[in-house]
Amino acid sequence: MLVSLKWLKDYVNLQELPAQELAEKITRSGIEVDAVIDRSFGMTNVVVGYVEACEKHPEADKLSICQVNVGEETTQIICGAPNIAAGQKVIVARPGAKLPGGIKIKKAKLRGQESNGMICSLQELGIEGKLVPKAYAEGIYVLPEEAEIGTDVVTNFDLDDTVLELGLTPNRADAMSMLGVAYEVGAILDEEVLLPEITYSEAAEKADSLLTVRVDDPEVNPLYVAKVVRNIKVQESPMWLQQRLMAAGVRPHNNVVDVTNYILMEYGQPLHAFDYDLLGTGNITVRHAKEGEKITTLDDAERTLSAHNLVITNGEKPVALAGVMGGANSEVSGSTTTVVIESAYFDSGSIRQTSKDHGLRSDASSRYEKGVDPNRVIPAAERAAALLAELADGEVLAGSVVFDALDRAEKVVSVSPDFINQRLGMKIRFEDMLDILNRLKFKTEAANGQLVISVPTRRQDIQIEEDVVEEIARLYGYDEIPATLPEMETKPGGLTPYQEKRRVVRSLLEGAGLLQATTYSLTSEKSAQQFALTETETTKLLMPMSEERSTLRQSLLPHLLESVSYNTARRSDSVALYETGSVFLKTEDELLNEEEHLAIAMTGLWLDNSWQGERKEADFFVLKGIVESLSEKLGVELAFERGQMDGLHPGRTAFIMNDGKRIGILGQLHPTEQKVRDLKTTIVMELNLAELLHKNSEPLVYTPVPRYPSISRDIALVLSKIVEAGTVVNVIRNAGGKLLKDVRVFDLYEGDKMEAGKKSVAFSLTYFDPEKTLTDEEVTAVHEKVLRALMEVGAELRS
């Protein structure tokens, strides 16, 4: 909402406050002022001129040489506007003038001809092109004949004005009108509000002799008022009206349309003007549209209607989309002589739906959607009649044609001062509360210690006691509220075990050298299922903004890999990222199964200590080590099984298992996948973190520090390459029994000293008995057993 302060002064005394100060007061008491705009933009030396003569420039087709009387003198100005003509009153920027945007006007020569200033368009005065009346949009603005030659344009045409741009919250529909803002400012400054005076003389003939009104559904249209004005002269509005509309962000058209728009801005009540003759029937019927019925609205769009759209008809066909936009077939034009002014109350939900159906929002619909003041429908119609009589020489027919079933009673809210103070934690005096309510022009009675408030219908947002609390608080001043802390039973706060373990995981991963990443949950349908641990259908948005963000992810890896590529493309060759976040899986249930996952992706060097010759590429085992430390930290056993997944290297992929259940995947990207993503060797991991974190941790109980020494023996085996170390470890463990405390792989050799298809793996076995010192014989006995077991499965000792 744009509020011209010059206009606002018609209704309320602004106490000569500087605009910035007023803006600050309005913001602090409830309506945020987003901007304070000086409409003069510091303009100087811009005056009314009279074009005495105008001829074509001999050397330039598009330029005219004008002799312009600017009061002090008649001077030559070259003008390039197509609509310049002798006999016009125009806006002249004199040499030395400053225009918006820092433009300075100087004497100049244009193609050999002297030019002492510039004849201006409205755009050059800082008015947005879309607000300039169509007739002048492509050229200079022509002032009315009465404009006095040589006078200052800024003061004469109300450009010495400041506009406040209000950022309105949806509850303050009342402030979508100048009167509403006047009431707000009046409450803040403790000033009275002066309503517009409405006087006009009526013709003898009655409006209802020319027009009838029928409303089919009083639920959605409880009040319809029509006035008939005839013998009007459709013409340009006077400057003051045009300027006010432009200040409010509305483009002037002609006096009839401008009057309806002016009252829309003034009262917040949408009006519509029909050309009576084009209506054709003298009947107005408000009804629901027929399914498939069509109307062409004023924006020249043909719209197909459905039954919940409300239309105004001439008894036969629609002439307006009720509360949203008029129809082209009954539009007021230059030849209109009789108009019907409609002022109505429509149900906000109905208008909202229609506006949404047709993607059509207008100044009218945006007000109806939020609810207009039922008590302004009739005054607005009267005000329109008065202005049309004044500005269009119209003859207002007697009375109105009315359908009225609207409850216009004020809502009564009772609230006790104690309640208000208790809610705020304050001690505001009763008189001060009364004073605030009076300033708001809320009729208030004090009865049995209660404040009984009749809320004016313009303030539909005041419904309950709490709403009154807010009114009192905001006008009393939030700065006055003391700072206290809640007095309630003190309980220790904290994280749930799940949340705490999530932090443990994070700090472990960060300690291990990974950076935490955050990526988007929405992805393309194509990549939604890639690397998913569980196969489910995709979940798509009804109306995505793009295909890229149309589907919920089922794995964190696609976006995490995008982040890795993003970095390597920027020459960060070594990247190690992790992310925790939800993946979204379809279920039988209405809601999705949101599983919290952990994903890791790494590429490049994991360790780079180059001057000491230590360099370690990120590989499968680096990431496996991290997963293993995670398993140890959480006390959850994880096992690795050879696995396969699309996009991963078939020989370098493992499923991560817990309790026999597959809960994750670890592997190197498939070379093809790496190529597609423009990556070098990249290792990835994703697991169902929720599954891990939901496991209850065992209590930690100390195991006594060994009192007896342990004994270790090494075994070097020659194995077929396809035999996995894990299998051998299991054989050793089974054979070693309870004295075998630990088995470790400490060497792997696959070089050319080995027979083809063979490898050498060395294991270190640790034997230990918590009860006593093991003798050599005891160890040898077990160790022999282990060796026999190994031989049985075909391993041979390396000599």
Place this chain on the structure above:
Amino acid sequence: MEEQLQGLKTEALEKIASAANVKELNDVRVAYLGKKGPITDLLKGMGKLPAEERPKMGALVNVVREDVTASLEERMVILEEAAINEKLQSETIDITLPGRPVKTGNPHPLTRVVEEIEDLFISMGYEIAEGPEVEKDYYNFEALNLPKGHPARDMQDSFYITEDILLRTHTSPVQARTMEAKGGEPIKIICPGKVYRRDNDDATHSHQFTQIEGLVIGEDIRMSDLKGTLSVFAKKMFGEDREIRLRPSFFPFTEPSVEMDISCFKCGGTGCNVCKKTGWIEILGAGMVHPNVLEMAGYDSKRLTGFAFGMGPERIAMLKYGVEDIRHFYTNDVRFLSQFQRTEV
């Protein structure tokens, strides 16, 4: 013989003095004091002496032997020390070379902000509540006093999956769910999480972002309690000398509703580019829980009241760390992420 002995001693002492290192000195030891050395030989030859001379000569040999031994040992200490010094000298390293890198990662800046806020409120007795990101329309809107067709639904254009299921537009549904679950009991929670709105991604908008909200419900919870709580928060997050101010605002789920500004932490209130010359920075929205919201979750709004507040960690991180583009939080450039390593405590 005595002469011979003195000669040997002089000779030995000279050799000891001229030994250049431990090895040479040891050679001297072996040469003079060893089992095959001249002094041993002399002792062996004592048998040929007259018996009355033997004790005198014996004593003399021992003196020589002791003198040589003492000299040897003295020299040994010096040479050993020299040897150590030489070794140390040769072992000198260039201590300006870099240390072996310890690989360290760090949390995402948004996690850092969220955890800082969580920990502050945990210390004041709050619990952390979480909930689904794909939500029912009921919890996202209706339970929060935003019935279907409510004009305020326009404020947050949403991503729907079906007519009734959408990506949550704020973390407030977690509040609604918690209230419903607590069945009328007092509540003190913080709800962090991801939220989604139909916005084109640019420097200040993101279709996905995070929120962190707080909710307190109890007997006689007043607006002053909200103000006090927010003041503690502002000082902890943005510095002890921060002041706060409340401005009236509107949210469908609170009444009264306010926005909280803090005095600018950069200029202290005199006006700068961070506070857009106003001296104040808008940080969060808050208010007293709307009675409709309480009643819908089964609370007696006459007996229990509450306050709620909510803020955007992105905005806070942008303000705190001077980040100019919200997209940095989602592109995961390691040159950006790795800057959030250092402690600020």
